[in-house]
Amino acid sequence: DAGVTQSPTHLIKTRGQQVTLRCSPKSGHDTVSWYQQALGQGPQFIFQYYEEEERQRGNFPDRFSGHQFPNYSSELNVNALLLGDSALYLCASSLGDLEAFFGQGTRLTVV
Amino acid sequence: KNEVEQSPQNLTAQEGEFITINCSYSVGISALHWLQQHPGGGIVSLFMLSSGKKKHGRLIATINIQEKHSSLHITASHPRDSAVYICAVIYDSNYQLIWGAGTKLIIKP
Numbered sequence: 515d516a517g518v519t520q521s522p523t524h525l526i527k528t529r530g531q532q533v534t535l536r537c538s539p540k541s542g543h544d545t546v547s548w549y550q551q552a553l554g555q556g557p558q559f560i561f562q563y564y565e566e567e568e569r570q571r572g573n574f575p576d577r578f579s580g581h582q583f584p585n586y587s588s589e590l591n592v593n594a595l596l597l598g599d600s601a602l603y604l605c606a607s608s609l610g611d612l613e614a615f616f617g618q619g620t621r622l623t624v625v
Numbered sequence: 626k627n628e629v630e631q632s633p634q635n636l637t638a639q640e641g642e643f644i645t646i647n648c649s650y651s652v653g654i655s656a657l658h659w660l661q662q663h664p665g666g667g668i669v670s671l672f673m674l675s676s677g678k679k680k681h682g683r684l685i686a687t688i689n690i691q692e693k694h695s696s697l698h699i700t701a702s703h704p705r706d707s708a709v710y711i712c713a714v715i716y717d718s719n720y721q722l723i724w725g726a727g728t729k730l731i732i733k734p
Contacts, residue, residue: 547720547721547722549722556711556724556725556726556727557668557722557724559721559722562720562721569720570720570721572721604668606668606722612673613656613658613670613673614658614670614673614722615670616660616667616668616669616670617667618665618667619667619668
């Protein structure tokens with residue numbers, strides 16, 4: 515079992531561009547959550563997907579959107595990138611509310 | 626005020642010492658996680674607790690639901706244990722993990 519895999523691992527984008535980050539959950543997991551971790555800070559909840567729908571959302575603008583596919587994999591899209599969007603983006607998967615497993619993250623740098 | 630409070634914020638110890646990291650939270654929870662984050666960012670789930678005590682190798686996690694408090698212990702600490710340890714909870718009415726600020730642990734050889 516590969517666990518939770520995220521791609522890409524690192525990414526550099528220009529301000530104003532759009533980015534898509536991908537997450538494949540651990541085998542058997544149906545719930546995917548996304549977090550943003552700015553340098554030196556704790557992770558902030560972006561949103562959670564379950565049964566292909568956004569179940570809960572944190573305090574992030576509409577520029578942040580997501581999707582969950584029938585195979586439970588998920589994408590995080592960020593439009594109109596700002597310098598402040600530079601962060602580590604973490605994906606976590608779980609089976610319902612059971613133990614969450616995390617990917618290694620995608621390091622996004624906006625220049 | 627953070628809903629999940631960890632202490633200490635920073636901890637430096639010598640190899641072999643017994644380590645304790647504490648976590649307090651404010652309202653009823655359905656589960657509490659202890660997580661480990663190494664430099665570079667990857668997060669590893671160590672334990673998920675809803676009651677009692679769990680042990681995995683040199684790591685022990687306990688939770689007291691009545692006192693709304695959990696502890697993570699590391700026995701016979703080793704430099705490779707150096708990392709940030711994070712306590713995160715899921716409240717009864719919430720799906721998301723609420724994170725503590727983390728404890729930065731450095732174990733010196």
